[in-house]
Amino acid sequence: MASFTHTSVPRLKYGIREIVDVAVKLKEIDPAYNFVWENIGDPVAKGWPVPQFLKNIVKEKIDCPGDAVFGYSHSRGVINTRKWVVDYAKRFSPSSKLDCENVVFTSGLGSSIAILYQMMKPGKRIIQPAPAYPTHSSFESFSAGAPPLAYNLDPKDNWQPDLAHLESQLKNQPEICGLLVINPNNPTGAVYETETLEKIVKIAEKYGLFIISDEVYFRMTYNGRQHAQITEINQGRVPLVILRGLSKDIPWPGARCGWMEFHYGLKHSDFADFAAAVKQRILLEVCSTTLPQTILPELYDHPEFENWNKQYNQGLETAANQIAGILASSPSLEVLGANGAFYLMPLFKEGVLNNRQTLPIKNPEAKKYIESLANSPALPLDKRFTYYLLANTGIVAVPASDFYSPFPGFRVTTLDRDQTRRENTYARLIEAVAQYVQS
Numbered sequence: 001m002a003s004f005t006h007t008s009v010p011r012l013k014y015g016i017r018e019i020v021d022v023a024v025k026l027k028e029i030d031p032a033y034n035f036v037w038e039n040i041g042d043p044v045a046k047g048w049p050v051p052q053f054l055k056n057i058v059k060e061k062i063d064c065p066g067d068a069v070f071g072y073s074h075s076r077g078v079i080n081t082r083k084w085v086v087d088y089a090k091r092f093s094p095s096s097k098l099d100c101e102n103v104v105f106t107s108g109l110g111s112s113i114a115i116l117y118q119m120m121k122p123g124k125r126i127i128q129p130a131p132a133y134p135t136h137s138s139f140e141s142f143s144a145g146a147p148p149l150a151y152n153l154d155p156k157d158n159w160q161p162d163l164a165h166l167e168s169q170l171k172n173q174p175e176i177c178g179l180l181v182i183n184p185n186n187p188t189g190a191v192y193e194t195e196t197l198e199k200i201v202k203i204a205e206k207y208g209l210f211i212i213s214d215e216v217y218f219r220m221t222y223n224g225r226q227h228a229q230i231t232e233i234n235q236g237r238v239p240l241v242i243l244r245g246l247s248k249d250i251p252w253p254g255a256r257c258g259w260m261e262f263h264y265g266l267k268h269s270d271f272a273d274f275a276a277a278v279k280q281r282i283l284l285e286v287c288s289t290t291l292p293q294t295i296l297p298e299l300y301d302h303p304e305f306e307n308w309n310k311q312y313n314q315g316l317e318t319a320a321n322q323i324a325g326i327l328a329s330s331p332s333l334e335v336l337g338a339n340g341a342f343y344l345m346p347l348f349k350e351g352v353l354n355n356r357q358t359l360p361i362k363n364p365e366a367k368k369y370i371e372s373l374a375n376s377p378a379l380p381l382d383k384r385f386t387y388y389l390l391a392n393t394g395i396v397a398v399p400a401s402d403f404y405s406p407f408p409g410f411r412v413t414t415l416d417r418d419q420t421r422r423e424n425t426y427a428r429l430i431e432a433v434a435q436y437v438q439s
């Protein structure tokens with residue numbers, strides 16, 4: 001039978017979960033494995049308690065007369081919640097012209113991302129940061145039927161965007177009509193300065209681009225950093241899609257609740273058509289999850305929310321600084337501290353990795369399995385390392401190459417709440433790096 005699978009499927013990469021299949025297989029081979037899940041940014045899985053005020057709001061809504069939260073909601077999202085999103089945007093950007101008709105909810109922000117790239121005209125491209133969050137780069141690449149077009153984030157400049165590289169890409173690729181910014185950044189933990197965003201807006205203006213600003217981590221900044229509002233910086237100059245959601249700033253990623261805000265003015269008619277296309281597309285999904293959307297205003301405006309958020313950021317700051325300190329003591333790694341979100345991406349120093357390095361694996365069958373993966377052709381060297389790390393220590397990290405990174409390394413989270421466990425995990429990790437490099 002002739003194949004009927006889309007030929008671009010190999011462009012859909014999500015290493016954050018692909019490594020889970022490897023761990024599951026190892027556990028089947030040897031049930032003694034105990035994994036440390038550093039692959040995914042799930043605060044609940046890492047021991048962050050769901051605040052009682054959130055649970056109380058959910059309970060109240062579940063028991064509301066009429067059972068409304070069990071039904072369908074408006075295709076673009078619960079109207080009161082969309083109005084709240086508009087008011088919220090004005091609290092931080094008083095000049096915001098956002099209209100609730102241009103706020104669109106989806107079941108998780110991942111779904112917004114998929115829809116955005118699906119609605120792009122064939123041949124038009126959105127330039128991605130590298131390293132990047134793979135849902136963006138993979139969906140863009142899938143829709144384009146071509147590898148992602150990327151601008152580098154510069155590890156020598158605290159992971160800030162390399163704007164000279166961005167401009168050189170734009171000059172050479174006239175098909176680019178939009179650019180993606182992820183701030184605070186996954187996977188690097190960087191937070192962009194106001195001046196950086198100002199320069200990005202100027203570049204977008206110069207090349208006639210719109211900006212997608214993924215701000216799912218906007219409430220998570222620490223080490224003295226603040227999240228700068230791109231809507232305020234932009235002042236309507238270029239069209240903007242702001243992406244936000246419930247998954248990260250309150251421990252409730254299972255809510256599957258994210259949204260897009262289309263910020264534009266009368267002069268941006270092409271962008272108005274694009275927003276209309278997204279809204280048409282969304283009708284076909286009927287609606288997204290009703291319960292989390294319904295409680296969203298009450299949750300973020302709850303008198304206890306600010307305090308919860310403050311404690312969360314303090315905890316993330318302590319963990320990020322401790323982990324960065326331990327990792328930086330490895331002579332094989334280059335480590336930049338995180339100032340936002342909950343990730344760190346240490347890089348291997350130049351020339352440190354080769355394709356003959358190994359770590360001991362006790363179980364002979366597990367060893368055979370990892371060797372079969374490690375010997376697959378064209379395997380990136382950092383991915384090879386994460387396979388051995390997993391089988392030797394049980395630490396599940398994601399290779400930087402799975403984030404389309406031009407630099408070899410790996411991403412870990414800064415979410416573990418237990419200081420002693422954190423110390424043990426990262427001490428073991430740097431020991432494994434040393435042993436692997438010397439093998």
Ligand SMILES: Cc1ncc(COP(=O)(O)O)c(C=O)c1O
Pocket residue numbers: 041108109110111133182186214216245246247253256257258
């Ligand atoms: C930058 C970024 N955008 C979007 C998402 C997707 O979030 P959601 O859980 O709402 O699908 C994530 C999840 O990790 C993310 O890191």
